[in-house]
Amino acid sequence: MEYRRLGKSGLQVSTLSFGSWVSFSKQINDKTAEELMSFAYDKGVNFFDNAEIYALGESEKMMGRVIKKKKWDRTSFVVSSKVFWGWRGKENKPNQTGLSRKHVIEACNEALQRLQVDYLDLYFCHRPDKNTPIEETVWAMNHLIQQGKILYWGTSEWSGVEIMEAHRVAAQYRLIGPVVEQPQYNMFEREKLEKEYLDVFRTVGLGTTIWSPLASGLLSGKYNDGIPKGSRFALQGFDWLRDRWVGEDKIKKVKKIADLAKKLGISTAALSIAWCIKNPNVSTAILGATKKQQLIENLKSLEALPLLTPEVMEKIDDILKNKPVLPDY
Ligand SMILES: NC(=O)c1ccc[n+]([C@@H]2O[C@H](COP(=O)([O-])OP(=O)(O)OC[C@H]3O[C@@H](n4cnc5c(N)ncnc54)[C@H](OP(=O)(O)O)[C@@H]3O)[C@@H](O)[C@H]2O)c1
Numbered sequence: 001m002e003y004r005r006l007g008k009s010g011l012q013v014s015t016l017s018f019g020s021w022v023s024f025s026k027q028i029n030d031k032t033a034e035e036l037m038s039f040a041y042d043k044g045v046n047f048f049d050n051a052e053i054y055a056l057g058e059s060e061k062m063m064g065r066v067i068k069k070k071k072w073d074r075t076s077f078v079v080s081s082k083v084f085w086g087w088r089g090k091e092n093k094p095n096q097t098g099l100s101r102k103h104v105i106e107a108c109n110e111a112l113q114r115l116q117v118d119y120l121d122l123y124f125c126h127r128p129d130k131n132t133p134i135e136e137t138v139w140a141m142n143h144l145i146q147q148g149k150i151l152y153w154g155t156s157e158w159s160g161v162e163i164m165e166a167h168r169v170a171a172q173y174r175l176i177g178p179v180v181e182q183p184q185y186n187m188f189e190r191e192k193l194e195k196e197y198l199d200v201f202r203t204v205g206l207g208t209t210i211w212s213p214l215a216s217g218l219l220s221g222k223y224n225d226g227i228p229k230g231s232r233f234a235l236q237g238f239d240w241l242r243d244r245w246v247g248e249d250k251i252k253k254v255k256k257i258a259d260l261a262k263k264l265g266i267s268t269a270a271l272s273i274a275w276c277i278k279n280p281n282v283s284t285a286i287l288g289a290t291k292k293q294q295l296i297e298n299l300k301s302l303e304a305l306p307l308l309t310p311e312v313m314e315k316i317d318d319i320l321k322n323k324p325v326l327p328d329y
Contacts, residue, residue, distance in 0.1 A: 001044025001302065004283045006207025009179040011121070011152055013078055015277050016040075016299060017047035017209065019286040022216075022232055024050075025058035027290045034066045036289055041072065043299055049182075049209065049286050050115065051082035051126055052107050056089050060114035068116050080209075081111040082156060082182075084126030099129035104140040108149055122209075123150040124182050128158045135169045142175040154180030154207070160196045167204045180207040180283070185276055186215045187257065187320055188250060193281060195324040207283040210276060214288075218245045219272035220297075221258045256319045264312070266304045269294075273301035275316060278308050 003012040018040045024033055037048065048067075050060050060081060067079070083104050086097040095102050108123060123144065125137060141153040155163055155178050163181060170177030181200075185193045185208070193208065200206045214220050216232050223246055227234050233242035254268070261271040276285045289295045317323050 006180045006283050008205030013047040013284045014045050017284045017286045019049035020059045023290050024062045025055035033062050037066050047078040049080050052087045053085040057087035064116040078121040080122035082124040082126035083107040099125050099132045099137040101140040120150045123153045124156045126156050128162050134165045138169045145176050152179050154178045156182035160200050182209045184212050185210040186213050201281050210285045213273050213276040213285040221268035264307050267297050270300040270304045274304040
């Protein structure tokens with residue numbers, strides 16, 4: 001397994017990591033979570049991703065039970081959580097969501113309890129909070145670092161401008177700024193990584209922990225002939241996600257990507273994930289999985305990387321026709 005540093009920080013994460021969104025506690029039980037996390041860990045995965053909102057706190061609890069049971073050396077892995085949406089769903093009251101100092105600090109304490117760890121290695125602002133000054137959030141994150149409750153902090157789906165504002169505040173008050181962003185990046189979602197963040201990468205530096213490298217499974221080709229039973233898009237309450245991804249145009253493209261993968265002798269999922277981590281501005285792609293077989297297949301993306309020659313990358317761009325256009329000055 002290859003490891004990459006998060007931006008200009010000293011923290012190293014495995015190029016492939018493992019996350020719990022949708023799957024933990026909704027689709028899989030403790031036994032499967034343990035099987036998947038153990039398999040990943042044994043293959044060199046050192047980063048496990050979570051969030052307060054996943055399964056309304058139950059996902060963190062499940063991951064915490066596995067971590068406790070496995071007794072892995074705490075220095076050998078990186079675990080994250082994210083703050084913004086709260087964990088009470090429709091029951092959320094004021095101050096139980098957002099990025100105010102109150103919620104950031106209370107949510108961190110709750111996440112530590114659910115995950116049964118003394119500190120989070122990474123703590124993400126799950127979305128920007130338009131109602132809280134960025135300055136307040138930067139101070140709150142700095143406070144948690146000084147308390148030893150988190151080691152590094154970052155953002156998720158923030159604009160480049162918002163990330164730079166966090167850095168400006170941090171520099172002004174000599175606080176510790178964000179080192180990492182968690183954006184979506186896959187063959188159908190390219191703007192932020194390949195265009196918007198370029199100046200952030202060049203100037204202050206920014207690690208990226210990529211979410212949905214397979215566009216929720218679409219880029220494995222599993223939806224090419226309909227929606228398989230038990231898959232994410234077949235789950236109750238996930239119609240919005242299915243409607244977002246499953247469309248004639250996208251499926252046509254995935255079928256062409258699948259043909260290319262076949263010619264290269266690899267799976268569509270391995271090709272799609274390899275394409276994602278081929279980008280040098282990607283620190284790690286967070287894998288999601290409900291079955292060990294999926295992880296086995298997806299980890300093969302590491303072996304597939306050398307197959308992604310400039311010619312193959314050009315073929316992929318010809319299929320996708322969505323390469324962000326950069327100014328030519
Ligand atoms: N920051 C954010 O806003 C944000 C948002 C979303 C996710 N995340 C993080 O990113 C992680 C990964 O996101 P994701 O789960 O959406 O990743 P993904 O790789 O796009 O989708 C993973 C899902 O696709 C299916 N799948 C995976 N490999 C497969 C294979 N080889 N063949 C067939 N099906 C396969 C599985 O679902 P089924 O078996 O159920 O079909 C699996 O759970 C999450 O766990 C979470 O930690 C963060």
